[in-house]
Amino acid sequence: MDILALDLGTSSVRALVLDADAIPRPGALARRKVHLVTGEDGSGTLDGRRYLACLLECLDELADAGHLRDIELVTASAQWHSVVPLDADGEPIGPVLTWLDTRPEPPAGAAGPADPDAFHQRTGTWWHRCFWSLRLPWLRERAGTPVARFAGLAEYVLGVLLTEAPVSISMASGTGLVDLRRLDWDPEACDLAGVRPGELPRLAPMEWRGRLRPEYARRWPQLAGARWTAPVGDGAASNVGSGCVDPSRAAVTVGTSAAVRLIQRVPAGAELPPLSHQLWRYRVDHEHVVTGTAYSSGGNIFAWAQRELRLPSGAELEAALFRVPADGRVMANPRFGGDRPPGSAPAGSGELRGLSFGTTAVDLLAELMRGLCRLVAKDLTVLEAGVVKPAEVVLGGGAMAASAWWRQAFVAALAPRPVRHQRHPEIGATGAALVALGRVADGGRIGGIGRTD
Structure with missing residues (x-):
C-alpha cells in the first residue's frame, strides 16, 4: 500500500x-x-x-x-x-x-x-x-x-x-x-x-x-x-513528523512561520490539563492535544532579507553568518507580521536598533534570526512548566534544514536543553500520514532525528 x-x-x-x-x-x-x-x-x-x-x-x-x-x-x-x-x-x-x-x-x-x-x-x-x-x-x-x-x-x-x-x-x-x-x-x-x-x-x-x-x-x-x-492541522502534523509525540520532546518548527509545541495524550471526554494564559491548545486527533505558541515570523524573515538586502547566497551566506559576533550591538524585533495570539501587536511591529555605519546586511539578518530564537526560548520555559521535566527539543521545518547557522543559534538560545534536528524535510506529510493510520506513537521512533551539527 x-x-x-x-x-x-x-x-x-x-x-x-x-x-x-x-x-x-x-x-x-x-x-x-x-x-x-x-x-x-x-x-x-x-x-x-x-x-x-x-x-x-x-x-x-x-x-x-x-x-x-x-x-x-x-x-x-x-x-x-x-x-x-x-x-x-x-x-x-x-x-x-x-x-x-x-x-x-x-x-x-x-x-x-x-x-x-x-x-x-x-x-x-x-x-x-x-x-x-x-x-x-x-x-x-x-x-x-x-x-x-x-x-x-x-x-x-x-x-x-x-x-x-x-x-x-x-x-x-x-x-x-x-x-x-x-x-x-x-x-x-x-x-x-x-x-x-x-x-x-x-x-x-x-x-x-x-x-x-x-x-x-x-x-x-x-x-x-x-x-x-x-486533514490534520499543520502544526500537529509537524510535531508527529518531528518525532515529538509526548511531553518528553518539544518541537521547534520553522517554515514560513515558526512555533514551539508539545503533544499530550488526552482522549475525548477526558479532563484537559490546566492551560497557561499565554499558550494555545488544539487537537491532533480524537486522542491527543497539542499545546504551544506560534510566531508570524520564521522563514519569511529569511526570504524578506534575501529579497530586500544585498546578501551573499548559499555557502557564502552561511560562512558570513558564522563570522557575525555572538554579542553584536544590533538589536532586532522580528515581529514583522505582528503577533500571533494572544498578542495583539499589528503587522509592521518589527524593529532594528543600534545600527551604525559598520552594520552589514548579514548583521541584520543574523540578529533577526537570533531574535526569533530568543522568543522561542522564553515561551518554551512557559510550555515546560506544565510538564514533569524539561523537554528535549527537536528542530524541524524547511528553514531549519536550510541553515546550519540558524540551528546553532537555536542550540545557544535553548541551552542547557539537549537540542536535536529532524533532517527529514517532509515532516508535515509524514505526520499527517501517521495520524491517519492511527500510529501517532510511532512518531517517537521516526527516523532522521540526529545531533544538531
Missing part, C-alpha cells in the same frame, strides 16, 4: 507519495508555489481558486509520472486558521484569509466571552483576530454577496474534489469554535461568531473516509478506489 500525502501550506502546495510506513518514495513529489498577498494594512490572503488549480497540477504531475498506481490512502496536512466565505453554490466570496491576516476587529459593541478564562480553558483559544469568533463577523460584514457558509481552505479545496468534505476535529480546533473536551462546536464561541450550525462544516467522525467525485475519479483513475482522510 502507498499513501498520497498532501501538504496544503501557505507558501506552497505539495503532493508526495509515501510507503506504508510513511517514508517518502524517491522522486514522487510535485510542488507548486502559491502567491500569498500581503499589504501594509495587515492583509494576508490567498486566491482559493488558484490554490485549487495548483493542487490539481500537482496531482496531474504525479499521475503522468506513474506515481499514483498503488495509492490506497490519501492524507493531508493543512494550515490552521484559514477561512473563506462561500456562496450557495460553494464558490468563494473573495479571497481566503490566512493566519497572517491581522485585519479582523471585534464588531461594534461586542463584549467577548462571559468568562474569558473559562473560554480559554474550554476552547484552547481567545477571542482574537486569528480565530473564527472574530473573523466570521468581520468577513460577513464585508461580503458583497450573502454568505451561505464558511470553510477553511482545506475544506473548500477538498469539497471540490470529494463527494463530501467534513472538517476534522484537528482543523476545527484551530477555528477557536470547538470545545476540546466534548469535541463539538462550542455554543458560546459560535454565538460570538454569529453562525448557526448549518453555516459551518460538518465535524468528521473518528475514522471518517471520503471518495473522489466521479469527474475526478475519471481524471485520476488510479485514485478512484482510494480512501481520503480528514
